Amino acid sequence: MSFNELIKRTCKKLGENNKPTYVVMAIAAVKGICRPLFTMMDKTESPETKKYTALREGLTEAIAIPAYWACGEAAGKLANHLYKNAGLAKRAEKNLMFMGVCTAALFVIPGLCSVAIKPIMDYIGIKAPDHENKNRTSAPLQEKPLQQQQLTSPFFNNRQYLSLHNFQNRPYTGLRIGGM
Amino acid sequence: MINGISSLITSSQLANIAQNTTQSVAVETTLKSIGRPGFILIDKDIDADTKQYAAAKEFLYQATCLAVYMALIVPIFKKGGFKLAKNVIFKNTQGFEHFKDVKEYMHYRKLADNPSVKNRISTLNKEILSEGEGKLVKEKYDETLLTELEKKSPDKFDYVKGAVELSNIIGSVLGLAILAPQVSHAFIHPALRFLGLEDKSKKQHAAENKQLNHTV
Numbered sequence: 038m039s040f041n042e043l044i045k046r047t048c049k050k051l052g053e054n055n056k057p058t059y060v061v062m063a064i065a066a067v068k069g070i071c072r073p074l075f076t077m078m079d080k081t082e083s084p085e086t087k088k089y090t091a092l093r094e095g096l097t098e099a100i101a102i103p104a105y106w107a108c109g110e111a112a113g114k115l116a117n118h119l120y121k122n123a124g125l126a127k128r129a130e131k132n133l134m135f136m137g138v139c140t141a142a143l144f145v146i147p148g149l150c151s152v153a154i155k156p157i158m159d160y161i162g163i164k165a166p167d168h169e170n171k172n173r174t175s176a177p178l179q180e181k182p183l184q185q186q187q188l189t190s191p192f193f194n195n196r197q198y199l200s201l202h203n204f205q206n207r208p209y210t211g212l213r214i215g216g217m
Numbered sequence: 218m219i220n221g222i223s224s225l226i227t228s229s230q231l232a233n234i235a236q237n238t239t240q241s242v243a244v245e246t247t248l249k250s251i252g253r254p255g256f257i258l259i260d261k262d263i264d265a266d267t268k269q270y271a272a273a274k275e276f277l278y279q280a281t282c283l284a285v286y287m288a289l290i291v292p293i294f295k296k297g298g299f300k301l302a303k304n305v306i307f308k309n310t311q312g313f314e315h316f317k318d319v320k321e322y323m324h325y326r327k328l329a330d331n332p333s334v335k336n337r338i339s340t341l342n343k344e345i346l347s348e349g350e351g352k353l354v355k356e357k358y359d360e361t362l363l364t365e366l367e368k369k370s371p372d373k374f375d376y377v378k379g380a381v382e383l384s385n386i387i388g389s390v391l392g393l394a395i396l397a398p399q400v401s402h403a404f405i406h407p408a409l410r411f412l413g414l415e416d417k418s419k420k421q422h423a424a425e426n427k428q429l430n431h432t433v
């Protein structure tokens with residue numbers, strides 16, 4: 038079959054019934070490939086951040102494709118049960134399919150993503166990089182060096198472990214004024 | 218209540234939106250711009266600042282996608298796809314010969330979708346061309362189209378509709394998956410800074426971090 042024939046057949050099919058699921062699934066499929074690719078090509082991010090973000094984007098679209106299809110088809114199937122009149126059932130099928138796709142975009146996909154992505158990422162063993170929000174407000178950035186400073190400041194342990202031996206014979210380290 | 222739901226389900230206007238790629242994608246993107254930030258905001262595992270930032274970023278991303286889609290993709294692919302199909306793929310056959318552009322076809326299709334022959338004819342006799350001086354839309358239609366509209370079930374020229382929808386699908390995919398993310402990438406960070414959710418650019422932060430590391 039030539040390319041022109043394929044286009045003609047596709048046009049015929051789309052002209053008769055352009056299901057709302059076709060376009061959203063096509064967009065999700067291309068997004069699922071392109072968005073992670075663009076993320077991986079970003080030179081300003083660290084490799085861990087890129088890997089994490091790309092996988093997250095890919096998973097979101099991988100969840101979206103079956104969700105759109107299932108919601109659209111399931112809602113469309115309801116039409117035949119609801120309406121006996123063939124004309125009304127046909128129109129209802131299109132509308133219900135569209136409503137199913139809208140429900141998927143509004144509730145099902147964001148809900149599934151927030152429930153499923155974190156466990157999948159944990160299972161694969163990829164964790165969110167600590168500096169994920171490094172380009173945010175300056176407040177956390179100012180806190181970070183202070184915390185580091187506190188951790189790395191010299192700490193003199195002037196306490197001896199108490200034991201019967203050192204308790205009886207050794208004073209605490211250094212000179213003490215006033216017997217403290 | 219039940220009657221309202223039933224009339225919505227069987228609404229011919231909703232069916233037209235559902236069958237139209239551009240309108241359904243626009244509705245879906247609008248819903249995404251509400252749903253995704255909403256779910257981020259109700260997530261209990263993220264702190265308030267991050268939630269606000271992520272939700273605003275997601276909303277701006279979807280809004281930019283919608284703007285790019287409506288401004289660039291719809292007019293280019295709708296008109297371009299029709300011309301390509303008419304002149305190259307179908308070579309003025311399968312119904313393309315009756316229509317000069319997409320607008321003309323869409324007008325015909327809308328009339329053909331009307332179940333009442335009487336209503337179709339009265340609309341044709343009333344409607345005046347917006348660009349012509351008092352000229353009726355009917356005068357643009359050829360004999361075949363006028364004969365079809367007088368039939369109970371007129372030919373809707375599915376090949377023409379399919380070609381328009383196919384070019385819209387290709388435009389939607391290219392626009393929303395490739396072009397819009399690039400545009401939004403350039404727009405989102407300045408917009409977030411304008412909203413006060415992001416103070417400085419990455420470069421400034423990197424320089425600041427470097428400076429702080431040296432002082433520590």
